[in-house]
Structures are given as C-alpha cells and as structure tokens.
Amino acid sequence: MAEGEKLIPINIEEEMKSAYIDYSMSVIVSRALPDVRDGLKPVHRRVLFGMYELGVLSNRAYKKSARIVGEVLGKYHPHGDTSVYDTMVRMAQEWSLRYMLVDGQGNFGSVDGDSPAAMRYTEARMRKISEEMLADIDKDTVDHSLNFDDTLKEPTVLPTRIPNLLVNGASGIAVGMATNMPPHNLTEVVDGTVAYIDNPEIEVDELIEHVKAPDFPTGGIIYGYDGVREAFKTGRGRVVMRAKATFEEVKGRECIVVTEIPYQVNKADMIKKTADMVNDKKIEGISLIRDESDRNGMRIVYMLKRDAIPNIVLNLLYKHTALQSTFSVNNIALVKGRPQMLNLKDMIQYFVEHRHEVVVRRTEFELKKAEDRAHILEGLIIASDNIDEVIALIRSSSNAEEARQKLIDRFELSELQAKAIVEMRLRQLTGLEQDKLRAEYEDLMKTIEELKAILASKEKRMEIIKEELLEVKEKYGDERRSEINFAGGDLSIEDMIPDEQVVISISHAGYIKRTSLSEYKTQKRGGVGSKASTTRNEDFLEDLFVGTNHQYMLFFTQKGKCYWMRVYEIPEGSKSSKGRAIQNLINIDPEDKIKAFICTQDLKDEDYINGHYVIMATKKGQVKKTSLEQYSRPRANGINAITIKEGDELLSAKLTNGDSHVMLALKSGKCIRFEESKTRPMGRNASGVRGITLGHDKDEVVGMITIENPDEETVLVVSENGYGKRTFIQDPENGEDIYRVTNRGGKGVKTISITEKTGELVTIKSVTDNDDLMIINKSGLAIRIEVKNLRTMGRATQGVRLINLKGDDSIAAVAKVANEEEEETLEEINPNESGINNEVQDSANENGTTIELDDEK
Secondary structure, three states: OOOOOOOOOOOOHHHHHHHHHHHHHHHHHHHOOEEEEOOOOOHHHHHHHHHHHHOOOOOOOOOEEHHHHHHHHHHHHOOOHHHHHHHHHHHOOOEEEOOEEEEEEEOOOOOOOOOOOOOOOEEEEEEEHHHHHHHHHHHHOOOOEOOOOOOOEOOOOOOOOOOOOHHHHHEEEOOEEEEEEEOOOOHHHHHHHHHHHHHHOOHHHHHHOOOOOOOOOOOEEEEEHHHHHHHHHHHEEEEEEEOOOEEEEEOEEEEEEEOOOOOOOOOOHHHHHHHHHHHHOOOOEEEEEEEEEEEEEEEEEEEOOOOHHHHHHHHHHHOOOOOOEEEEEOEEEEEEEEEEEOHHHHHHHHHHHHHHHHHHHHHHHHHHHHHHHHHHHHHHHHHHHHHHHHHHHOOOOOHHHHHHHHHHHHHHOOHHHHHHHOOHHHHHHOHHHHHHHHHHHHHHHHHHHHHHHHOHHHHHHHHHHHHHHHHHHHHHOOOOOEEEEOOOOOOOHHOOOOEEEEEEEEHHHHHHEEEHHHHOOOOOOOOOOOEEOOOOOOOOOOEEEEOOOOOEEEEOOOOOOOEEHHHOOOEOOOOOOOOEEEEEEEEEOOOOOOOEEEEEEOOOOOOHHHOOEEEEEEOOOOEEEHHHHHHOOOOOOOEOOOOOOOOOOEEEEEEEEEOEEEEEEOOOOEEEEEHHOOEEEEEOOOEEEEEOOOOOOOEEEEEEEEEEOOOOOOEEEEEEEOEEEEEEEEEOOOOOOOOOOOOOOOOEEOOOOOOOOOOOOOEEEEOOOEEEEEEEEHHHHHHEEEEEEEEEEEOOOOEEEEOOOOOOOOOOEEEEEEEEEOOOOOOOOOOOOOOOOOOOOOOOOOOOOOOOOOOOO
C-alpha cells in the first residue's frame, strides 16, 4: 500500500444497495420517463435544444444528421451516438409520432421495420411545431442546469405551447416501473385544456367529451371504449386497436383490403406471421397475401378462397394476428422530479400550471426589459431636452469617465443613463430622432402598464394561455385518424359469425348445408322454379328450413334420438351445392335418419328453457310433450327424446310455449286440432299418447303444426302433385271454428279433397300473408312464391296448382320464409316466423353476404 493511503472497510451489501438505488434513480429521472410539463425525455429535449442552438429551424436549410448528433453528443448527451440518432429518427417518422417534431430528408426507415440510412447520409431540420415547443426559451421562462462538464447550460424543461405529453404520448422502461402513453388528437386536447381552464373543477367524464380517445398516427379503429374510459380515469387501461379493413372484389375473387394497421405494428412481420399461420392451417380461407403499399398509402390485400366468408376470415385475422392488438396504457410521468401515475385531468392540469409559470416568467422578463429600456429612454430624453448643455459638458471633459460623472451630477442621472448619453450617436440629435425617442417611450409605458396588469391578474394570464392554445389548434389541429368503435369488446366465436338468416336444407340421403337466404329469388305463383341443388343420383331434397346462424339446433331422428349443433357449425354451401353428410357432422347411427329440426335460443337461459316445450309427433299418430329444459344439456352422442314403438318413426318436433293448439294432418286428407294443454309434459323416455286415429292401415301422419293465433294464421296444405290451398282456422267474419277444437285421439275432419289429380297430402303448414313459400321438387327444382297471392278456400276443396311439375316429378318439401317487400331478391328479413318454429331470434345481419364462386381446386 502506498504511503498516505488507507483502507476503509465497507459492507458490500450496503454498497451494492446504494449503488443500485443511485443507478435506478438516474434511469428514472434522467433517461426513461418523460416530464409531465413538456412530455419529453432528456434525450428528446436535448435533440430539440441542440437543433435550436445549431440554427436548423424549419425555414432554414437541412443539415446533415451527423452534424446534429455531434452537436447534441458533444454538448449535452454524453451517451452513444446511436441513442441520439435513433431518437431523432423516431421524431421524423410519421408512423411513430402523431405530430412529427423533426423534418427528415432521406431514408428514415419504414413501417416495415427497415432501418434508416446512416446519419452521414440523412439530413434534418426542425418542424414548425417544434419551434412552438421552444418559443420564448430565451426569455428566462424555464430553469437551466449545467451540462455534463459544467461548461454550458441546458434547459431542464421546454416552455412548450404544445401539450406534447398527451399529443405525442411516450413509452419507456425504467427500473421497477415503465410508462406507455398513447398519442391524442391536438384539436381534442386543446379543446379539453380550454374546458379545464374555463372550469378547473371539471370532472374526467366531462373532459372525455372533448378528448374522446387516443388518436394513433397509423389510424385504425379503437375497438371498444371501456379500456379508454378506464385509462382516462385512472391512468391505466387496455385500448384495443384494430386495422381498418374493407371487402373488395378483385378479378371475381373476394378480398379483404387493409388500409390502416394498429399503432407500433411492424407490417412486414405481421404479413409473414399471417402467411405462416395460413400455411399451418391455423387460419383457413386465405389463398394469397399481397402487400400493395406504395407512396400513396398502405394497402395489404388478402385474397380469399372461393368458399370463404370474408367476415369470418377477417375476424380470424383479428383474433390470431396483429391486425388486432392492444395498447396497455400506463400513464407514469415525472411530476417535480418524482414518478407519478396520472389520469387525463392530472396531465392537463400540470400542463396548464407549467404554461402559467412560463407566462409569468416571460411577462416578468419582458417587463424588466421594458423598464430597463424606459429608464435609458428617460435619460436620452433629458439629454435631448438639454442638448447644448450636455454637449458642452462632454466637450469640457478630459475622458468618458469624467463626462459620465459630470452628467450624473448635473442631471441626477443613473450610471446606465449617463453611459447611454455619452455613447449616443450624433444623428440622434436631429428633431426626427427626438420625436422617435418620445414615441418609443410612450409605447413602452403602455407596454409596461399591460405587463403589470397581466402580472396582477390570474384571469388575464389564463386568457393568454387560452389564446395561445387556440392559435396552436388553428395552426396544427387536424381531423382524427383513429375511428372509435364504441360497441367493440372481447372476441368470442359468435363474434366471428354474422347472425344472418340462412336456409338449411337436408336431402333424402342425409346431406345438409346452409345457404344465405339472399341467394333465393322470389317468383310468381305457377313458375317453373330455379335450380336449387345438385344432388347425387336417386337423392332429392326432403327438408328445408330457415334459421339464423347463432341459434342452437336440435336434431330429432326417426328412431327418437336428439342431437345438438350450432347453426353456424353447419357447412355453408351455394344454392347448387349438395352439402355435407350429416353423419360426418354429428354422431348419428348410420341406419337412423334426421326427421325433425328445432332452432332454439340460449339453452343456458333458465326462464326460456323452463317456459318452452318440445311437442313431437310420430307417423302412427302418437304425440308427446316434454319441457325444453330436458334438452338443455348437450351430449356428443345424443340422448333419447322419445321411445318409438315397433313399426313407427318420429315425424315432427315443434317448440311451443305451452298454450298452443296442435294440428296433425294425415296422408288421406284428414286433420285434427286439439289444445296442447290436453297433453301433459312427460319425461324424455316416454312414448307419448295418441294424437290422431289413422283412417286405414296405409294411412300416416304427414305433418304437425302448432297454432298460437287462430284468428290470424291460416292452414296451408300441399298435395304431392303440386296442388295447395289456404284455409282459415277460424272464420274471420263470425269467429266460428273452421277446424273445430276436439279432444286428441279423434279421426279429424277433411282438410283437402284428395283426388287422383291432386295426389295424396304431403305437408301441412301454418302461414300468414307475411310469409313466402319455398317449394322443392324431388328433382331438385325450387320455387318461391308469396302466400298473399294464394286466396283462402274452404276445408273440403282440392285447391289450386302451386307449381308446374314435369313428368313423374312430385313435391319433396315445403317451407315458409318471412316476406320482404321487394319482389326480386330477398337480402334481409324480419324473422317473426320461420319454417322450423315460431321461436326464431329477432336478429338478422347483412354482413355475411358472399359471392358464389366455383369450388376452390
């Protein structure tokens, strides 16, 4: 050990503690967190101040970035040149800052994550808005501190006129804390700040009326408002951002076109990851992704496969890719050197306080300057009034010091005034110059009076802050870029499926599909029909129903079993496609067959399932009623719905509310009507009770309907050769029953006159004037007619021809759909009724419209 040195033992634990605390405080205060007043971290502030000192203002020539970085590095920021250049680059990127602070020339990177050119190639200068942040800095408006080597002074904060913390946001990771603040719209922020100045007691909820939500430089959609409101009120919240997408048709193919992406998303990375997901089959329906972005704007095109639904694919993209991402707001900023969590009002309040201090200090500076000048002018005016004596005094003096002293003694002047008189130029002795002195003095006295009035009144100072803010808004304010979708929320599978009405068709061989109702056209009665389905040899469409995508479906088989499915789980097919085998969709016995089909609403709704019943009918005339609650617990393998006796099979199932009338029709043309209440509710395994007595051995039930409004509904019956008619249930004139109510189990009354020409009865439906009929032949032809075009007839008549049949063709199925006023095409309906039951959800959605294309090879 050298002479004079000594060892001081130190506890290493204490030393590490204090060293780490010193380091962490340095990071918090001098590196990672923005100041609440100007919204800048030290590096940003130093870059702007360095550019200001270097004179690269918005109206001057660009200077090399390397020169600016060198200036900042050498004078104020003793860290790596990369950190300074990266900061400056970010302030010049339109996708990074909502209001750019640096005007860059050259390659400053791209939204794809390309790095900027080296600083020796690029050039930069300040933007006009940055000059507003440095305005009045030379008027002693802010404190200055010594730089790292104590040779220069740098500002501790900028006297900004822009509420930069709110307008441009900030992000940074300190030690033990982080900040992540979104950008906002300048116009909205100024309006909010003005509202705060007018009423300092304003609540955050009232401020939200002005500052509606963050406004990101990349635009996009803010999806859902709860997180935004939470962030404004507490300083923390999650803002969900979505890309802005539209649907287009390009060369006959549906495309999703994205024109704006969420903030801070790397476009190239996002496209690559999406392509990987498409290849891994995590996202179905996309055949090609093309980036068509150019200098005119962003355009990412997702080409869809021919059978894909754009809405579903888009929602899958939102769910699995960065097309939807979240911005976790964490408003931590330095308030008087200490990190603090801030809500919207806090940030506005601290900015206004800072502006108030700047205005006070600026006014004091200008007042002192004006008073100093007025003081000198007073001396000059005295001298000009006594000019001959002054000249004589100065001429008689041996040096300037003596002249000054003589002037002070003679005219009772101050040191400064005497000095100004001695240094006065000869031209100021002209009459014109003397008038100018007096005019300047008078103006100065008015200015001093105004400045003193400002210092004496807080209201005046606040008015000045307001005026300057409105001026800033006028100069730099613009429209919002990010749209706000107030109704958005977390995604579920239902959100991905548009809740539109669909036609569900089941063929004789057990093929099922759903088709958008808008694909079917309305035709006049007696038309030939349009091609509806391409079926396999010997197959034909047997059942056709209408439902909506979000409903639950119950399948009832002829052997009495019940299976579940959601409507959107049925594969979609075009009008002419054959669909998919039901056996591939539900776990059904190969020898069994779907016979009835019910759409219900939410099976978890206790009131709904306890207030509804399923009524079933078999071909041999048995009926059974069971509470819907018994079918509310889905099982993959299905459950027993009814016990079917030998030689019988389930024919139909309907959903009722317990107060309906039931009507059963026989092949032989007979029909019975009885009250539902005559059938008591039974368990799932019961086989039911007799509903109607068959006319002969070969007779069988062809259909069952439930009636809820006998005075409005009419009964439609159709025979196999295309004849049909409507009959009132009750006579509308006298209210008498045309189909009288009897006890269940009777033989029924005639509902259609069966002849060789009409053929046997094939179906019975309950219809009103608001319904349309969909009739399908066994050959696959479909026709749609309006029920209101069918006049009502008596019970015993044979009806009118509904559809022209060719050769040996006959009718396979009849379904009803709600009518639309337009005759040509049906795009949206109000689903009061459906061909399945009367409990269809009252919601139809247009979003899922698709264009029919050939199957994807």
